Amino acid sequence: MSSIWEYANPKKFIETTDRILPALAVLTGVALLLGLIWGFFLTPDDFRQGSTVKIVFLHVPSALMAINAWLMMLVASLIWIVRRHHVSALAARAAAPVGLVMTMIALLTGAIWGQPMWGTWWAWDPRLTSFLILFLFYLGYIALWAAIENDDTAADLTAILCLVGSVFALLSRYAVNFWNQGLHQGASLSVKSGERMDMTYKLPLYVCMAGFVLLFVVLVLIRTGTEIRARRMRVLLARERMGA
Secondary structure, eight states, rough: OOOOOGSHHHHHHHHHHHHHHHHHHHHHHHHHHHHHHHHHHHHOOOTBBBBGGGHHHHHHHHHHHHHHHHHHHHHHHHHHHHHHHHHHHHHHHHHHHHHHHHHHHHHHHHHHHHHHHHSSSOOHHHHHHHHHHHHHHHHHHHHHHHHOSSSHHHHHHHHHHHHHHHHHHHHHHHEEEHSOOOSSSTTTTTTTOOOOOOHHHHHHHHHHHHHHHHHHHHHHHHHHHHHHHHHHHHHHHHHHHHHH
């Protein structure tokens, strides 16, 4: 029986991802197109929020992936700290720009959704504030990788930053539960009686969420492969310089 640690081998990782990426990319495209077309064009307007509610099909999946991208980076960083597998460190680095874009989409769509509902584009609400801080952590994480020349040192320091930033990733997820005050609504997919989303919206939202998850996986696999190849090039160039 094969072990998951086999894929810590860069060659094995690239061979496997090159084999599965075409099918994953097609599945991603189908899920995104189906979910967004279904959500934006085939669902009725909400009786209270009108057509504005349809931004949920972008806002919720992007917010979900903004948080979970950081948690994926946390897991990869912990693997690097414990087992020193370069693929895990490079996967965390590859996920950061994707998570940053997801966070930007969540902030922008939240502002667009919030303006007609709250009468303002922004409020220092607990969840909004923690999301903004998470966005800044993404920027800091990417900048730290870029600022340090030695890959192992950069991986160590960014792993520590990832551990600290995970607090705000969790706050972004559970802020509404921690604090009752604030403009932000409760969870869109709450199971509490009276807060349940109608199946008319829930089903296409699930498809959109699946599409965003698949999109994240595809982009991270592509970027991780690129990071592995770039690291190989840096190592080869360093050896050539030492030989010269």
